[in-house]
Amino acid sequence: MGTRSFHFVEDYRTLVRQLIAHLPLPEAMSRAVGGDFTAMGQIERQLLIGYGLKPDHTLVDVGCGAGRLAKQLVDYLASGRVLGTDVVPELIDYAKIGCPPTWQFTVVEDIRIPFAENEADFASFFSVFTHLLFEESFCYLLESTGIYWKHDESLSPAARSYSPFLNSSKTGRCSTMHTKRFATDCHSCT
C-alpha cells in the first residue's frame, strides 16, 4: 500500500531542482531560501544571539535550507553545534559545506525532528511556517519542546524556539498561498 507524502516535500524539491537547472549553484541555493544569503544569515544569527544563544549551545535549525544560518554560526558556536533538518536533499548537501563535521544535517519528509530529547538548547524555524499549514506548524512546535531543554532553565520556551512569523499578520496569507501552490517568489516572505 502506498503512502502519501506531505505537500511541502514535492513542492519544495521541485522548486529547488528547477532553480538548480537554470542557475549557477550558489545563486540557486540562495534563491531557494529567499536570497540575500549572507545578509539574512547574519540577521538570523544576531537574532538568536540576542535571544541567548551561547557559543557552547546546540541549535536545532528546522528547515535549515542551504545553511544560510549555519554558515554564519561556524565561528560563533566554537564548542556548540548545529543540527539542521530540511526536506530537500540538495539543500542539505549544500548546507554541510564549510561546517564542522560534528554538525549534523538531516533530510526529513514530515514534521518530525529526528534528534534525541534534551539534545539541544534552541530550536529555530526561520521562514518555515510560511510554507506549512497552521496545524503542521503547531505540531512542529510541540515536537520541538521535546528536544531543547539542555542547559539554562531560565530561558522561556518562546525565547528558545524562534519562529519569526508565527504571530505575524503575514502568516495567514503566506501559509495559504504556499500550501496550495508553492510560490517561486517565496523570498517575499523572508
Ligand SMILES: C[S@@+](CC[C@H](N)C(=O)[O-])C[C@H]1O[C@@H](n2cnc3c(N)ncnc32)[C@H](O)[C@@H]1O
Ligand atoms: C524560505 S526557506 C528558509 C530556509 C532557512 N530557514 C533560512 O532561513 O535560510 C524554507 C525552508 O523550509 C524547508 N521546509 C519546508 N517544509 C519543511 C518541513 N516540513 N520540514 C523541514 N523543512 C521544511 C524548505 O525546504 C526550505 O529550505
